[in-house]
Amino acid sequence: MTWKGPTFRTVDGERIDGVWCHVWQWDEWRDTYVVEDLLVYADGTVRCERTTDLAGLERMLDRELIVLRDPAAPPWEEPENKWEARYSEALTPEGFLLEVADRIEELAGRPTVHDRFREAVRRFQGAPTDANRSLLRGAYLAIAPHLRVYCLGDMDRQDRPLRILFTDLGEQVDGDGPVATAEMHRQALDYFRDREKAVARADERQAVRHADDPTSPGSPAIILNQIFFPNGRPADPGLSALRNDFPVTLRHAGDSYPSVHHGYWALSTAEEADRLAVRDAPTADAAHELGALAPRREDWADVRLAVMAGLLRAKFTQHPALAEILLGTGDARIAYSGYEESPYWRTARDEQGRNWVGRLLELVRSELHAAGTGSGISSPTGE
Template sequence: MIGRRVTYRTADGVRIPGTWRHIFIRNGRYFLTDLLIYADGLVDCWGLITVEEFEEKVRSGWVATTLPDGAGASAHAMATWKFGEPRNRLTPELLVAEVRDAIDRLNRRPDSIGRCMAAVSAFLADRTEENRAAARAAFLAIPASRRRRALGDMDSKDWPLRTLVAGPGGRTYLPQDPPVSQESYDRALAYFEERARRLAEHDAGIPTDGPATPHTPTVHLFPLCPDEPVADPGPVALRDDYPAPVTIGGIPYPSVTHAYWALSVTRPEVHDAIAAADTAATARGLAAAAARREGWEHLRTAVMTSLLRAKYDQHPRLAEILLATDDAILVYDDVNSAYWGENAGSGRNWSGRLLELVRSELHTRRAGIPGL
């Protein structure tokens, strides 16, 4: 079953989220491998293919759902073995349904469970047999491997669901279940009424520490920056290489980038040449030709934090631009550094994260919290 595993791939500079599960490929013998499923509807099982092409590979048996007794199997570079009395839990239809559900979830669309719960809500609001039949059909459309987790209740599992959609006197999809009694049906109704009450309380509640996600759209700080200050720079002024002079220890630097690279070296003449460079790109180039200060990788984050604080303390107008980003995630692109830049998902985005820290400190100052 596909769980909460997370992966991604990058296509044309865009990060495409994905998930994965184990499967067997039948290529002569059976090979244990990873099936990668992506939000754009592509599936990777020894090559990127569409869902329709994947479905054909499943139906042909190349993606195996039946593992014969005595068949040879292999996990690359790990082990080889033969199946002994295998118990097969998948069918082609079940595997394809799981993959389609995963694509829906990656796109934040209702999957088969979401569609079922919407149908159940419609039935509870208007308890006609027509609505019950629709809810039952939606429940049975959930892959069998996921039904017992549909309610997210590992104590009751799917008992309330299968009882509700069967109705009094009806039979559930499990052959061992007896016909639904009126008492069992009433208990299922009570379960959903209590569940609705808890969900309403949860939805109405405000997290004690505030929202977990920002309400302001993400701000991307792309690597395009003027060499001279402009009258109304907007978010580009938040870039480290924007020409906003900062004074550190009595020494003026043309930008945060100039100061950062100048402080990364120990030789005074190299420091001075970097500080006097005509552009931030030139400053970086001069620093690249010199040796870094010993242990620079342990110092650089604190140095950059101090420089950003200085920039926004010394340039109140730029501080207003930073504050105007509200609670947005700041995504900083840096073609030269996967440490400072987010770089389409391949970097750590430390410049963006530190800007968010300094922004929070500016808000704290405005709030007048004593002692901070």
């Protein structure tokens, strides 16, 4: 069963995270099974056409209103030899319910059966006693049967070391495999010791490779919404000062522009007369419209990102008060929203927006920090 996400729903203003997968649901009108999305949420809500919970899902599975495999697919064939099988056990309604319950725990930020299993593995690796072996066995059996072969993350040995370890001496592993011997148990114990050393080496290597990773959580994302001011801009512009249509004169590429918007669209034009007309437009919206209608310079697709970066650098290095507003966003991700600008520059639904203005604002913010800016900003010409 492949889970996809993220998804969410909103309840009383609170976001409830979820994931979803495909199942086959009985359609009484068509008298057949149809593929449906089964959604599972952090609060335990389950939805597949109707809203229910884990107990309701169990009833739907019992009544075969929902099935987990394509009814037209060939029936599942049990392996002739379980020990030699290289794939997981069959997906059953009971196993699926265990998996769904664990997904709910994960979405809610609570320990999952996999978390408890990993902790049992760590305890056993640290002290391979009979008591810890028993705890490890219980943690292993709590995992949905169709997921157990993946629990060690070993695509070659899968869960075989565990199955050997849980088999008493003189008994056949899986009932049809080799007879468990003291040497096999020793090799299984060696596997876990070697695994612990390998994990420690990997952690040390990652600590070196990720040495520059932030050590504390970042600031919440900031959304720069497009705002209209029919009664004029307020004395304190707030975050709206970070938007490209904010009226502030900046010097760039040998000329002055009334806003980043004016500069961007003026520099996109092929003819000098059009550039001047856009530069002198009465508003940022007018500059946008004039620039968009004018013939475009041939290399614009290649240079527009650099032009935007230069304009933003000019804006915030030449105006200390605006730089303070940008620096005040901390290390937050900046999402540049809106309606009229291209998705290349802003956020958009279904991940179609590239948010380049937001990303460049984060870059300029970092450059301001690196330059030791604040109230005493050096003012490069931006030319």
